[in-house]
Amino acid sequence: MxxxxxxxxxxxxxxxxxxxxxxxxxxxxxxxxxxxxxxxxxxxxxxxxxxxxxxxxxxxxxxxxxxxxxxxxxxxxxxxxxxxxVETDITPIALSSTVPALGSLAVVVAADRGAATAALGMVSLAGAPWRSLRGGEIDARVELDVRLRHSQQGGLALDTSGQPFGMAVLGPRRVLVIPTATIARVAVQLEARGRIARGYLGLGLQPVRLDDGVGAMVMNVDNAGPSAAAGIRQGDVIVAVNAEKLSGVRALARTLGPQSVGSTVDIAARRGGEPVSFKVTIAERPEA
Missing domain, CATH: 2.40.10.10 (Trypsin-like serine proteases)
Known part of the structure; x- marks a missing residue:
């Protein structure tokens, strides 16, 4: 032999x-x-x-x-x-909390019309936690040098010992892995509530340039929201949150994660050029 x-x-x-x-x-x-x-x-x-x-x-x-x-x-x-x-008796797969090392091999196992598929690649980036463009908290930045079809999104990324370290998805110009730690944290909440709680100020904001930086002009106010209760009005310009200068509307939105619900923030603004301040207790974003 x-x-x-x-x-x-x-x-x-x-x-x-x-x-x-x-x-x-x-x-x-x-x-x-x-x-x-x-x-x-x-x-x-x-x-x-x-x-x-x-x-x-x-x-x-x-x-x-x-x-x-x-x-x-x-x-x-x-x-x-x-x-x-789904009504099925398929045995669940045990997820691993391991984050693979940079340069290690990875296998993406997926399914297409019920048939298993596989793709072999390499971990091209293994980094720190990050926020997605939509404000989601991802526990580790893992990218794969592998080519995937659309039907392979949602497949499992495995290390060479067969341990699943995340779910493969198609990102902008690269394949990303949603780590198992993120899946465990989010899926538990989806199972219990059907959604993830997000912070809500009840404001429609528009970025504006100021002489000393940037601000966010209040374009509309939800009358039933927490900002209206705190006294914020249309036309106010938010310049700082918790004594930190505002760096942009998107940056403000990214602070409204699940952990923000129920917390109180100090908002500094300008009304007619004069400084005003408010204490706003962040609410949970309505489903609609």
């Missing part, structure tokens, strides 16, 4: 990694869109929110070829995580 070469050994190990993960992967079909998902808990499937249609029925195709209707249990566009409820 011919001795195994390093390449054949690697090939065999990778095939084993894929084979062990594949039974927990499913295809997700929603209004002309196809994606992948994985069984997170019995009857609960995690998939990529970006790859899930905004309306219409959702179906899940299982590894045995059968198709099941799915209901959206919750979705969070800021972290690109959606949770589906």
């Amino acid at each position: 011919t001795d195994l070469t390093p390449l054949t050994s690697l090939s065999s190990a990778l095939a084993d990694v894929v084979a062990r993960a594949a039974p927990s992967l499913v295809s997700v079909h929603s209004h002309r869109l196809r994606a992948s998902g994985f069984v997170w808990k019995p009857g609960l499937i995690v998939t990529a929110d970006e790859a899930l249609a905004d309306d219409g029925d959702v179906e899940v195709k299982l590894p045995d070829g059968s198709t099941k209707p799915a209901k959206i249990a919750g979705r969070d566009h800021t972290t690109d995580i959606a949770l589906l409820r």
Whole structure:
């Protein structure tokens, strides 16, 4: 018998990694869109929110070829995580909290029309926690040098020992991984409440340039919101929050994460050129 070469050994190990993960992967079909998902808990499937249609029925195709209707249990566009409820007895896959090292190999296992697919790549970036452009808190910045089809979004990213370290999604010009720590944190809230609580000031803001920096002009005020209760009016210009100069409207919006709900902030503003200040207790953003 011919001795195994390093390449054949690697090939065999990778095939084993894929084979062990594949039974927990499913295809997700929603209004002309196809994606992948994985069984997170019995009857609960995690998939990529970006790859899930905004309306219409959702179906899940299982590894045995059968198709099941799915209901959206919750979705969070800021972290690109959606949770589906499906009647299935597929065994959930255990997620690992490990963040892979830069330069290590990674396998993305996904599903297309119920059939397992796989792609091999490399961890091209492994960095610190970050905020998505939509304000979601992601526990680690992980990027993969791998080419994925749209239908592979929502697939699992595995290290070479077969440990799932996150969900693969298509970002701008790169493949991103939503780490398992983020999935665990967000999916639990989606299971319980159907959404993630976000902070709400009840203001419509427009950036403006000032002689000494930037500000945010109040264009409209929700009369039932916390800012109206604090006395903020249309036309006021916000210049600082908690004594920190405002760096922009987007930066202000990014501070309104789940942890902000219920906290009180000091807002410095100008009204007719004169300084005014307010204490605003951040509310939870309404669903609508």
